[in-house]
Amino acid sequence: MINKIDHLGIAVRSLDEAVPYYEKALGLKCEHREEVPSQKVRTAFFSAGEVHLELLEPTSPESPIAKFLEKNPAGGIHHIAFGVDNVQAQLQQAADAGVRLINDKPFEGAAGKLVAFLHPKSTLGVLTEFCAPKT
Numbered sequence: 001m002i003n004k005i006d007h008l009g010i011a012v013r014s015l016d017e018a019v020p021y022y023e024k025a026l027g028l029k030c031e032h033r034e035e036v037p038s039q040k041v042r043t044a045f046f047s048a049g050e051v052h053l054e055l056l057e058p059t060s061p062e063s064p065i066a067k068f069l070e071k072n073p074a075g076g077i078h079h080i081a082f083g084v085d086n087v088q089a090q091l092q093q094a095a096d097a098g099v100r101l102i103n104d105k106p107f108e109g110a111a112g113k114l115v116a117f118l119h120p121k122s123t124l125g126v127l128t129e130f131c132a133p134k135t
C-alpha cells in the first residue's frame, strides 16, 4: 500500500551550488548528505513538512543523473518516491498491471531505505520510486 509521497528526487549539477538555494532562499535545513555508490550520486536531503527533497548530483558520467542532466541541462524534478509498506509487493502489483519495472527487486538506496523504480515509459513519463524503511 502507498502511504504517502516520501520524497521528490531533484537532479542538480552541483550540491555545492544547489544546497545554498534551498537553505538561504527557501529557509530549509539540509538534514543529511550521503554518497550512494550504487546509483553514482551524491545526495542531500531536506524536509518540507512530511515530504523530503532528495537533491541528486552525479559522481560519474555513467550516473543516471548525468544522463538526465544531458537532456535537462538546468536540472529539475527527476522522480517521485512513494512511501510504501512493502516494496516487493508494490512492484508485483505494478507488474501485474502491465507496468515495466527498472528493478524487479528492491535494493538499498540512500538513508538505508529499500527502493525500486518503475520505468518511465510505463508511468506516463514520471519516473516512479517505491521506498520503505529496511526492516
Ligand code: ZN
Binding pocket: 007, 008, 009, 054, 079, 081, 129
Ligand atoms: Zn529517491
